[in-house]
Structure formats: structure tokens, C-alpha cells
Amino acid sequence: MTSAPDSAAPTERKLAFLGTGSMNGAVLRGIIASGHNPQAVNATVRSDARAEALRADTGVNVLIASENPEANKQAVSGADIVFLGVKPVGIQALCDEIRDSLSPQAVVVSVAAAITIDMMASHLNPGQPIVRSMPNTPLMVGAGAVGLSAGDTVTAEALAEVVQLLSGSGIVHVVPESQQNAVSAISGSGPAYAFYLVEAMAKAGVELGLDPALAMDLARATVSGAGKMLADPQADPAAMRRAVTSPNGTTERAIATFDAEGLPQIMVHATAAAAARAAQISNELA
Numbered sequence: 001m002t003s004a005p006d007s008a009a010p011t012e013r014k015l016a017f018l019g020t021g022s023m024n025g026a027v028l029r030g031i032i033a034s035g036h037n038p039q040a041v042n043a044t045v046r047s048d049a050r051a052e053a054l055r056a057d058t059g060v061n062v063l064i065a066s067e068n069p070e071a072n073k074q075a076v077s078g079a080d081i082v083f084l085g086v087k088p089v090g091i092q093a094l095c096d097e098i099r100d101s102l103s104p105q106a107v108v109v110s111v112a113a114a115i116t117i118d119m120m121a122s123h124l125n126p127g128q129p130i131v132r133s134m135p136n137t138p139l140m141v142g143a144g145a146v147g148l149s150a151g152d153t154v155t156a157e158a159l160a161e162v163v164q165l166l167s168g169s170g171i172v173h174v175v176p177e178s179q180q181n182a183v184s185a186i187s188g189s190g191p192a193y194a195f196y197l198v199e200a201m202a203k204a205g206v207e208l209g210l211d212p213a214l215a216m217d218l219a220r221a222t223v224s225g226a227g228k229m230l231a232d233p234q235a236d237p238a239a240m241r242r243a244v245t246s247p248n249g250t251t252e253r254a255i256a257t258f259d260a261e262g263l264p265q266i267m268v269h270a271t272a273a274a275a276a277r278a279a280q281i282s283n284e285l286a
């Protein structure tokens with residue numbers, strides 16, 4: 001068992017982000033926006049352009065892995081918490097690469113879909129603390145959702161530290177690892193469903209005769225505004241929907257059409273397909 005050393009203040013703890021693309025970049029931006037010292041953070045990327053953007057946005061130390069073969073190893077040296085942000089197919093090779101550069105107490109947090117704690121453990125040193133997470137990109141604006149599952153060598157204190165770190169930019173739930181594919185299908189992929197809804201609403205507006213730019217502006221502002229209303233943890237989406245739906249009015253006709261054409265069932269099918277794909281990727285990479 002390991003425990004998080006208490007030598008540094010939480011905002012000074014050394015962090016490393018390996019593969020700082022869309023998702024790990026969103027986690028990093030959320031953590032920096034919530035007050036973590038950027039000088040305590042190393043991040044690796046594979047392009048100069050991404051390195052420049054990340055330095056400008058966050059002030060963290062950026063290493064370019066495509067130019068420096070030691071970048072990932074250097075980034076994790078002395079780190080307390082290491083976020084793995086490459087595609088699922090690359091996680092195990094990344095674990096092999098950094099295994100002997102990690103401090104034995106460093107908590108390895110993967111953001112990858114489908115990669116189990118056991119799959120990572122077999123590519124890291126025995127006892128290395130491992131957390132499997134499923135975050136989402138709204139973390140970058142302080143409105144994310146994260147599911148976390150801890151391996152059995154992660155202490156309660158170390159898990160609490162990861163929860164605290166991410167809680168500054170979203171809600172965090174600790175879930176059994178067996179539920180991670182479902183979390184991925186709902187909140188990991190979910191921002192894409194909301195963006196897809198905006199695209200569909202804008203297209204529908206054009207069908208109704210609106211100018212495309214106007215239709216997109218209305219759709220974007222509407223979903224964004226509804227999202228802000230939902231940010232209150234007490235918000236009840238069904239009650240909020242009813243408040244918009246006048247009896248025998250216009251909204252009622254639209255919702256009746258969604259129901260008649262099976263939108264709730266489509267959501268069940270779509271998320272089942274996403275979760276099944278995660279299980280399939282696990283099997284392919286095991």
C-alpha cells in the first residue's frame with residue numbers, strides 16, 4: 001500500500017500529463033484554471049504547434065516527445081500523479097516506456113476508454129497505484145463529469161487527492177470499474193451528443209426557412225443556456241421541460257413527435273453501442 005506524501009500543498013504537487021491532446025488537455029486546463037501551480041506540471045505532446053498553444057494557455061512545462069525520445073520519462077520523474085492521455089491502443093506501450101522512471105508512490109491515472117486497471121498493471125511495476133478515469137472535455141470550462149475507479153494498491157488518501165484535484169473542474173464520482181464502459185457511453189462521449197443535437201437543431205432550422213447562421217446561433221445559444229440551467233445540482237430536467245411545455249402548445253407537439261419516433265429508445269441503442277465498443281476495444285487490446 002502507498003500513501004500520498006504530505007510534503008507539498010495540494011496545488012504544488014508535481015503532476016505529469018503524457019499525451020496532452022483533446023482529453024488530457026481539457027483535464028490539464030481545468031486543473032490549472034482551478035489554481036494548480038503550472039510550474040509544478042510537466043506535459044508531453046507530439047507537435048510544436050500543440051506545445052506552443054499549451055504553453056501560452058497554461059504556463060506549464062511542455063516537452064515534445066517527437067523531438068525528445070526521453071520526454072515522457074523526464075516528465076514523470078519526481079511526479080506525484082501522472083495522467084496518461086494517449087489513445088487506448090497506445091496506453092500499454094506508454095506504461096512500458098515510463099515504468100522504471102516512475103516513483104513507486106506515483107499514482108498513474110489513465111483517461112483512456114476501455115483500458116482496464118489490470119491491463120495497465122501488467123505493464124507497470126508491481127504495486128504501482130493505478131486509477132482508471134473517464135473524464136469529459138467540459139472539464140476545460142469547469143463543468144466536467146468524471147468517473148474514477150481505483151486499483152487495489154491505491155490508498156484512500158491517494159484516491160481522495162485525485163478526486164480533489166479533478167473536483168475543481170467538475171463533478172467526480174468513484175464507481176466500480178465494471179461501470180466504466182457505461183460511464184464512457186453517457187458522460188465521456190456525451191458532450192458529442194449535445195454538439196450533435198445542436199447540429200441537428202440548426203439543420204432543422206434551415207428546413208424551416210431560417211438563414212443557416214441564424215439557425216446555428218439560435219441552436220447553440222439554446223443548448224448552452226439549457227446547460228447553464230442544468231448546472232444547478234438540484235435542477236430537475238423533467239420539471240424544467242414541463243415548464244417550457246404549454247398544454248396543447250408548440251413544444252408538446254415536438255416532444256410527442258420525439259416520443260412517437262422513438263428518441264428515448266434511440267438513446268438506449270446508441271449508448272449501448274458505445275459501451276459495447278469499449279468492451280470490444282478491451283478484448284482487442286487485452
Ligand SMILES: NC(=O)C1=CN([C@@H]2O[C@H](COP(=O)(O)OP(=O)(O)OC[C@H]3O[C@@H](n4cnc5c(N)ncnc54)[C@H](O)[C@@H]3O)[C@@H](O)[C@H]2O)C=CC1
Pocket residue numbers: 018019020021022023024044045046047050065072085086087088090094111112113134135136137188189
Ligand atoms: N476526446 C474525448 O472527449 C475523450 C477522450 N478520452 C480518452 O482520451 C484519450 C485520448 O483521446 P483524445 O484526447 O481524444 O485524443 P488526441 O489524439 O486528441 O490526444 C492524444 C495525444 O497524445 C499524443 N501522443 C500520442 N502518443 C504519444 C506519446 N507516446 N507521447 C506523447 N504524446 C503522445 C498525440 O500526439 C495526441 O496529441 C483516449 O484514450 C480516449 O479514450 C476519454 C474521454 C473523453
Ligand SMILES: O=C(O)[C@@H]1CCC=N1
Pocket residue numbers: 113184188189
Ligand atoms: O470516442 C472515444 O472513444 C472517446 C472515449 C469517450 C469519448 N471519446
